[in-house]
Amino acid sequence: MKARSSNWQRGVFIGTFIVPTFVFFCIFTIYPVVRALYYSLFDWSGMSENKTFIGLGNFRDMFRDPIVWRAIGNDYFLVAGKIAGIMLVATFFAVALTRFRFRLAGFFRSIFFIPNVISVVVIGVLWNFIYNPQIGFLNAFLSLFAKEKVTIAWLGFASHTIWMLLPPAVWAGIGFYMILMIAAIQNVPESFYEAAELEGAGQWHQFSRITVPLIWEQMKVSIVNIMMTTLNGSFVIVWIMTEGGPDNSTQVMGSYLYQMAFRQYHFGFAAALGVLILLLSLATTVALQRLLRREVVELG
Amino acid sequence: MRNAIRNPVLRAVFYAILVLWGVSVLYPLLWTLLDALKDNRQFFFHLPWALPDAPLLWSNFSYVWNKYNFDTYFFNSLIVTGGSTLLGLLLSASTAYVLARYKFKGSGALYLLYIASMMVPFILALIPLFFLMNSFHLINTEIGLIFVYASSVLAFGIFVLVGFFRSLPKELEEASIIDGASYYGTFFRVMLPLSQPGLVTVGIVNVLNIWNEYIVGTILLNDPKHYTLPVEIGVMQAEMQYRTEWGPLFAALLFTIIPVLIVYIAFQRKIASGITAGAIK
Numbered sequence: 001m002k003a004r005s006s007n008w009q010r011g012v013f014i015g016t017f018i019v020p021t022f023v024f025f026c027i028f029t030i031y032p033v034v035r036a037l038y039y040s041l042f043d044w045s046g047m048s049e050n051k052t053f054i055g056l057g058n059f060r061d062m063f064r065d066p067i068v069w070r071a072i073g074n075d076y077f078l079v080a081g082k083i084a085g086i087m088l089v090a091t092f093f094a095v096a097l098t099r100f101r102f103r104l105a106g107f108f109r110s111i112f113f114i115p116n117v118i119s120v121v122v123i124g125v126l127w128n129f130i131y132n133p134q135i136g137f138l139n140a141f142l143s144l145f146a147k148e149k150v151t152i153a154w155l156g157f158a159s160h161t162i163w164m165l166l167p168p169a170v171w172a173g174i175g176f177y178m179i180l181m182i183a184a185i186q187n188v189p190e191s192f193y194e195a196a197e198l199e200g201a202g203q204w205h206q207f208s209r210i211t212v213p214l215i216w217e218q219m220k221v222s223i224v225n226i227m228m229t230t231l232n233g234s235f236v237i238v239w240i241m242t243e244g245g246p247d248n249s250t251q252v253m254g255s256y257l258y259q260m261a262f263r264q265y266h267f268g269f270a271a272a273l274g275v276l277i278l279l280l281s282l283a284t285t286v287a288l289q290r291l292l293r294r295e296v297v298e299l300g
Numbered sequence: 301m302r303n304a305i306r307n308p309v310l311r312a313v314f315y316a317i318l319v320l321w322g323v324s325v326l327y328p329l330l331w332t333l334l335d336a337l338k339d340n341r342q343f344f345f346h347l348p349w350a351l352p353d354a355p356l357l358w359s360n361f362s363y364v365w366n367k368y369n370f371d372t373y374f375f376n377s378l379i380v381t382g383g384s385t386l387l388g389l390l391l392s393a394s395t396a397y398v399l400a401r402y403k404f405k406g407s408g409a410l411y412l413l414y415i416a417s418m419m420v421p422f423i424l425a426l427i428p429l430f431f432l433m434n435s436f437h438l439i440n441t442e443i444g445l446i447f448v449y450a451s452s453v454l455a456f457g458i459f460v461l462v463g464f465f466r467s468l469p470k471e472l473e474e475a476s477i478i479d480g481a482s483y484y485g486t487f488f489r490v491m492l493p494l495s496q497p498g499l500v501t502v503g504i505v506n507v508l509n510i511w512n513e514y515i516v517g518t519i520l521l522n523d524p525k526h527y528t529l530p531v532e533i534g535v536m537q538a539e540m541q542y543r544t545e546w547g548p549l550f551a552a553l554l555f556t557i558i559p560v561l562i563v564y565i566a567f568q569r570k571i572a573s574g575i576t577a578g579a580i581k
Binding site: 009020025031035036039089097099100108112113117118119120121122124126128134135140174175179183228231233236240257258261262267270277278281282 | 304305306311314315317318321322324325326328329332343344347348349391392394395397398399402404410414417419420421422423424425426427428429430431432447448450451452454458482483484487508511512513514515519529530533534537546549553556557560561563564568571572575576
C-alpha cells in the first residue's frame, strides 16, 4: 500500500518535471524542424491556397540553380578558412597564455574573448565601416602610402568578395576556441611538462609531443564545432555585410534561404535549402570525424 | 622564474603578437566611443582614427535614445532576454534534475533527443516557426520571442545541468527524503540552492546569446514598437545608405555593447566554465 503511493508520488513528480519542458520543446523545436522537411516537398508562396506537392522538385531545381552551387562553395570556403585561421591563432594564444609564462597572461585571456560577447550585427557594422570606400579605415590607411586617395570598394568586387568576410569571421571566433583550448591544456598534468623539461625538451617539442596529442580530442571537437556553426550560422554576418551581393557572389546557403523565403516568398524552395544545410552539416561531421580520427591513431 | 622561451627575439615576437591582437580587440571599442562623439562633417573630412573635435557631441547619445526610440528597444531587449533566460532555466533545470537522478522508461532516449537537437541547424526551423507564430498571433509580441528563445536554449541547459546535478553528492537528497521531505521539497529546498553555480553559468551564457540574437528577432518582429536592439541596429545600418548619421549609429552600437561588456566583466569565470562545459561532447 505504502509502496504503491510512493511510486505514484514519484511518477507524478517525474511527470511534472519532464512533461512541460518536453511539450514546449515539441512545439517550438521539434514541430518546426519536422514541418520544414514537409514544406521542402511543396511549391509554396506562403499562401495556403497555392501549395502544390511537387515531391523532390525543389531539390531538382536547387541543383540546377548556379547560385546554390556558388553558395555551397562559399560556405565551404568559409569553413576551410575559419578552421585554418581560428585553430592556428587560437591554439597559439592558448599555448602562449598557459605555457610561456608571459606577464599579463590573465589580462590577455580576458580581453581576447571580448569579440565573442558582442553581437554579430555590431561586428558586421564595425567591419562595414572598416571596408567603407569613402570614410573607411582600410582605405584611409592605404592612402597614407599612396599619392592619391584610395577608394577601393572592398565589398563590391564581382568575385572574391567572400574573402573580405573571412577576417571578421575569424576575428570574432578566436576567443571562444582559445578558452576551450586553454581549459584542455590546463587539464594536462604538469608533471608531463616537468619531466620533459628535465630531459631538456624545448617548447616546440613539448608542444608537439605533449600538448597536441593530449588536447587532440578538444581540437577535434573545436574543428567540428567551427564547421557546424559556420554552415548553420555564417549567413548572419553575410546578411549584415553584403546581403549576399554583389550579384549573389557572396551568397551562402543560409543567406540564400533567407532571401528566397522572406524576400522572394519561395518558401518550399527555401525549406529545401534548409534540408540541404542539415544534410551537408551531418555528412561533413561524419567526414571530419573519420579524417581526424585517423590522425590520432598515427600520433599514438 | 626562468623564461619558458629562451630565445629573446622569439620571445619578443610572440609578445608583440599578443599585444597586437589585444589592440585589435580593444581598439574597436574605443573607436566606437570616439566616433559616437563626431558629426558627419568629421566623418567625411577627417581621418577615421582622428580624435573627435571639441565640443564632443554627447548629444548623439540622447538623440539616439529619444529620437530613434532606443529607450523602447533597450527595454524590449531587457524584457525578452530576462524572460527567456528565466523560462529557459526553469524548464531545463527541472528536466535536467530528473534525467540526472531518476531512471524511467525512455529517460535515456529523451536525453539523447535533447542532445541530438543541438546538431540540427536552427535556420531549418526558421520558416515553419514564422508561420507557427503567425497562427498563434505571436508575431510582434515579446512573449512570442521569449517562447522561441527559451526553447532554443533548452538543449544546452539540459546538457550542462545534467552534468552538474550528477556531480552533486546523493547523500543530501537521501537525508532530506528520510527527513520526510517530498520530492518537490527536496528539489526546491536542497538541490536548487546547491546547483546555483551551475544555474548561474547556464543563465549568463544564455543572457549573452539572447541579448545579441538578430535573425529570429528580424523574422518575428516587423513593428518597430517591438524591436530588440540588434534588430534595430540592422535596420539602422540599412537606412545609412540614404540617411547618413554615422555618429548616432556608433552611439547606438554602444547601447548594445555596454550591457554585455558589464555582464562579461562581472561573470568572466562563469562564462569560461559555461562554454567549456557546453563544448565537451
